[in-house]
Amino acid sequence: MANIEFEQELTFPVEKKKLTFKQKLRRDKWLYLLLIPGIIYFALFKYLPMWGILMAFQDYSPFLGFWASDWVGFTHFQNFFSNPDFFRLLRNTLILAVYDIIFFFPVPIILSLLINEVRMALFKRTVQTLVYIPHFMSWVIIASISYVFLTTSGGIINDIIAHFTGETVSFLSHPDWFRPMIIGQVIWKEVGWGTVIFLAALANVSSEQYEAAIVDGAGRFRRVWHVTLPALRSTIVILLILRLGNFLDQGFQQIYLMTNSLNREVADVFDTYVYFMGITQGAFSYSTAVGLFKAVVGIILIYGANWFAKKMGQEGLF
């Protein structure tokens, strides 16, 4: 993760004498020229939409435009919070987020511990090469492959289940299977990639620490417990903070792709709801209000998690 510090000191020894503000601007005129395209990008596609959030307090109509639309205050928020959809979305989002932390988060850690125990370099590299692949595939590909394998008509998984039980399981459409399927996909796609950062942290553990532990009579599992895991602690904390900060972000693409009319009840999360209400149904102001609610909760969560990590004596994210 990029940790950003802003250094203040001047580094160019050539420029010893103090320059006035204007002189500095003139000195760097070419640099400012280079900055212009990037600034335009951020202004147009990042900051203009932020200003557009004001729509959430309007009855935005595409025909009237932003300036002529009526202001309605918090009406959209009140409508959203009193809508039964709100609790359904909150519930679905929170359950998926909790599942993700319980069932996905530890898996890359365990896998990197297992890979770290392999001493045959070639074997290690081959396993890593294979398990990283799905990370680079789009969610459309992952979803398509899931369809091919999970379908009740001729998918291998259901053929195996049918072979033993004589019945098929409709993974793709049954609401009960939606959450396990989502988490399963995330594990399949991201577990390998998740190990990269842990393995890098493990590569920094000096072999002297292990030798010292051996001299002290530590067996293999005690070495993992007392040397390897502590080496991963700060990485785990940082990734957990990031995960908590994105607690309400269940990947839009994945969920959108796996949603159908049969499992919609458990599948809808804030992001897909914003899409359906805003883009397909044209309720721009209402869906902006929903999006704003989610973004504000997200900010609170990430700063909260960071504060908590620092309180617990860990190095935070910022």
Add this chain to the structure above:
Amino acid sequence: MSNINKMHNTTPGRIFDVCNHLLLIVLGLVTFLPFVYVMAGSFATEAEIARRSFFIFPETFSLEAYRYIFSTSTFVRSIGVSVFVTVVGTLVSLALTMTMAYPLSRKNLVGRNLLLNLIIFSMVFSGGMVPTYIVVRSLGLLDSLWALILPMAINPFYLIIVKTFFQNLPVELEEAAKIDGCTEIGVFWRIVLPLSKPVIATFTLFYAVFYWNDFFNALLYISDSSKWPVQLLLQQLMMVANVDFGDMDALLAEPPEESLKLAVIVVATLPILVFYPFLQKHFAKGVMLGSVKG
């Protein structure tokens, strides 16, 4: 190290090693075999796919599915769209990221901290899907391929990483060039960029993978199906099931449905698999670059 090896040679240690290796082999196969089956199925006949639910080699090798999809203009056009968006998008993204990162790497630039803070704020908080959609629409970009490129042109994470990289280049080279009469842009073009080849290679791959895989922006901004990238076409094919291939080839009365889907998956995956060796090398490096404090 010899001590460690000795410890591993106990009986429980060996049992663990064997189980561990077996488990990792199974995991490797579980991630890889689905791709193998998709590939094999795309070269098989409809009858075989219907009969066997998993195989690694097709009994009868058939190119029917590929012949079919490449004979439809819908599919060929979608490949064209994806290639265009990937190539042009990557160039635009690289140009914007590099030109913005360079001035930001100069610590004495007036306004630098303000800009960096604004960039970082945009990583934590965003206007969201609908306001961004409205902006793209007001710019007249709906149903334009530029809508697949411009709204995501700079990834702020990459920008910060490149900025950090530039910051760590030796200052002396740039000063020497300036004394020789180079302008800042000359320094950037002749000194900084040639020194940054590995970073440029890394981020070329980062951006190219993003653009090739992107389906979200197409879903949001492109409703004209003749401008769909291959990812959106595949999604429609798999999940909506009825894609109008329009000018169906008269050669085939009945399109090979299942193998056709598999063939589209293969084509949508292939560029990633082909470039995968480079990806693995550079992406891992990119993750490490990102962890450098800047």
